[in-house]
Amino acid sequence: MYLHWHRRDLRLTDNLGLANRADVLPVFVFDDDVLTYASPPRMAFLLEALSALRAAYRDRGGDLLVERGDPVDVIPSVASRFDVDRVGWNRDYSGLAVERDDAVREALAEAGIPTETFHDAVLHEPGTITTNDGDPYAVFTYFGKKWLDREKEDPASPPESVVSGDGVLPTLAELGFDEPDGSTPDAGTDAAADRLSAFCADPIYRYDERRDYPAAGCTSRLSADLKFGTIGIRRVWEATEAARADADDERERESVTEFQTQLAWREFYTHVLAANPSLVTENYTAYDRDIEWRTDEDALEAWKTGETGYPIVDAGMRQLLAESYVHNRVRMIVASFLTKDLLIDWREGYDWFREKLVDHDTANDNGGWQWAASTGTDAQPYFRIFNPMTQGERYDPDTEYIGEYVPELADLEPETIHSWHELEHDERPDVGYPAPIVDHAKRREKAIATFERARGEA
Numbered sequence: 001m002y003l004h005w006h007r008r009d010l011r012l013t014d015n016l017g018l019a020n021r022a023d024v025l026p027v028f029v030f031d032d033d034v035l036t037y038a039s040p041p042r043m044a045f046l047l048e049a050l051s052a053l054r055a056a057y058r059d060r061g062g063d064l065l066v067e068r069g070d071p072v073d074v075i076p077s078v079a080s081r082f083d084v085d086r087v088g089w090n091r092d093y094s095g096l097a098v099e100r101d102d103a104v105r106e107a108l109a110e111a112g113i114p115t116e117t118f119h120d121a122v123l124h125e126p127g128t129i130t131t132n133d134g135d136p137y138a139v140f141t142y143f144g145k146k147w148l149d150r151e152k153e154d155p156a157s158p159p160e161s162v163v164s165g166d167g168v169l170p171t172l173a174e175l176g177f178d179e180p181d182g183s184t185p186d187a188g189t190d191a192a193a194d195r196l197s198a199f200c201a202d203p204i205y206r207y208d209e210r211r212d213y214p215a216a217g218c219t220s221r222l223s224a225d226l227k228f229g230t231i232g233i234r235r236v237w238e239a240t241e242a243a244r245a246d247a248d249d250e251r252e253r254e255s256v257t258e259f260q261t262q263l264a265w266r267e268f269y270t271h272v273l274a275a276n277p278s279l280v281t282e283n284y285t286a287y288d289r290d291i292e293w294r295t296d297e298d299a300l301e302a303w304k305t306g307e308t309g310y311p312i313v314d315a316g317m318r319q320l321l322a323e324s325y326v327h328n329r330v331r332m333i334v335a336s337f338l339t340k341d342l343l344i345d346w347r348e349g350y351d352w353f354r355e356k357l358v359d360h361d362t363a364n365d366n367g368g369w370q371w372a373a374s375t376g377t378d379a380q381p382y383f384r385i386f387n388p389m390t391q392g393e394r395y396d397p398d399t400e401y402i403g404e405y406v407p408e409l410a411d412l413e414p415e416t417i418h419s420w421h422e423l424e425h426d427e428r429p430d431v432g433y434p435a436p437i438v439d440h441a442k443r444r445e446k447a448i449a450t451f452e453r454a455r456g457e458a
Helices: 040-059 071-081 095-110 140-149 189-201 223-228 233-246 250-275 297-305 311-323 328-341 346-356 362-372 388-395 400-405 414-418 440-454
Strands: 002-006 024-030 065-068 086-090 115-118
Touching: 002 071, 024 040, 024 071, 040 189, 040 223, 065 071, 071 095, 095 115, 140 250, 189 223, 189 233, 233 250, 250 362, 297 311, 297 328, 297 346, 311 328, 311 346, 311 388, 311 400, 328 346, 328 362, 328 388, 328 440, 346 362, 388 414
Parallel strands: 002 024, 002 086, 024 065, 086 115
Antiparallel strands: none
């Protein structure tokens, strides 16, 4: 009997740890150390995904064994109880996961039970795409070219047969979590497959031109599925290649390539974190002096609640609260605003996103936040600072997105909304929406001066 330990691979199909296996005992462990870093949106999605996974196993005549505790104790105990002859799992690349997995492997070795692991979550495992000197890449351009040029594996076959465990799932409350404040997407392999199919049927062909426009609906919305593994990355790649083959012209083919490049970005940050696990809390880029981050609880609260007086920023932060999700372009805008306009430490924003996002992924969120804060790999130069009003005017010209998430402004003309920061107090319509909490132009100069001091230039 083969014990498969599910973690971020909540599916039977295209799962390298399960491919062509017979007599599979599937196990999921609620690890209290991991739960410490969890949040209501992610746990709600996880429980729904586990329910779908359990149903898939039951359809094959088996069931998912669900346990809670320290995997170092639980996995060997289950292996002994069911007399399994081998334990396997798909690798995770965060520092916490690597330490945990090493400890589980050691405990199983002491029990005389062999183990095997697989690089299922990414198309190219960390350490396999390096510079000519064998070092991890710190610049995406070179990494991305190699990544796109590498041959990709086909989707893996499902297991041949499974056995029964105990399929009882805990509730959110039993795990110590409240219901999420915002909605979460449908979870499970069927929901993920539907999202992939819908995206590849049309939006992928407009992705290059429209992906930065939050009201355009041209993103895949697969981020939570890839985070929890309710869809396999090889299946996603296969679907995008099929979309390329069906493209009508070179423009559409280039649009498919642009989406594939975003998959490469996802893996780039996974490779970076695997090589530098301390990045979860530490800057990647070393400055000569400490960056003089500000402590401003009122400004931080205004940012969290979408009350900054900058419409595109507030729309993004309110989307986060309502949907446990934020459009990617808007993520960059709100991150730039926090770290440059408010000069608040990126770690405050990272922690808030970790609490509220259903698709929070350590590598990708950390990479994105450090990019915006000019502290990461291949980061936004410190002197290039997003103007939130220009960003709103460019990417939400008709204020469809702003109007949806900032209803106070929904009846105003786009010209009024996009010039909100320029209006005097008596010129602003009395709609219950605040004046800007900071002057962007002044804060831009202050941010540049702050980073120049950190660089030892002032």
